[in-house]
Amino acid sequence: MRIATWNINSIRARIDRLTAWLARSDVDVVAIQETKIPDEKFPTERFTELGYQVAHHGTNQWNGVAVLSRVGLDDVQVGIPGLPTWGDPAVSEARSVSALCSGVRMWSLYVPNGRAIGDPHYDYKLQWLAAVRDYAAKQLVDQPDAQIAFCGDFNIAPTDDDIWSVDYYRNSTHVTPPERQAFSALVDAGFTDVVRPFTPGPGVYTYWDYTQLSFQKRRGMRIDFALASPALAGRVTGALIDREERKGKLPSDHAPVIVELED
């Protein structure tokens, strides 16, 4: 089985690229972030006609996450208990959704950006990550053998090897100790970055800014991850970052990340 995660940066702008990539990449389950579309406008048929079932969570033009699966999609869960809210305390942002796909609990996460150190969004990001960690840790206490994948855009570069320039990102979000600690806490809870052993750095990234010819100059960040529970990590036989998808006409600014699992 093959699973993947991809910040698509608008499902409407990227629908043809995404369906072509699905046909070519042979992935069974995909976590998608930043669909930027409400549920009622999501192009579900474009995926069902390819054999994929869809669980989408989107409320407006911001955020939006989905799980696509051609190996079963059951027990859809929207949101995670304990996540902080932004703005209206009665409304949760559309940043997390999951489904059970052939025995794997597949999560699509879009971690808040943080914007700037000291910005209220930065504290929101840290609170959001703490809630995910607490939830993730509890899953393994309740079910140590569960196959769980927390996939998505974490908006954190865990080490200096994951950014093209330490100087460029000095005093920026994505690299601060509190953010890196929040990421490590998820790893310490038992969820392994299963891609890194197959894509060693430095200089290996999943995101390149649209401006300044960043991709062409190899100026990127590694901020998209598949974090696997012990039972799932034990099934991983390979992984890759599909840089080809960052090329060509109107690409997403993120590349897809693919993980191969033994059957």
Add this chain to the structure above:
DNA sequence: ATGGTCGGTGGCCGA
């Protein structure tokens, strides 16, 4: 060369 790149929106904001 006083910009630089997208997407969604609506005549700017977020990434």
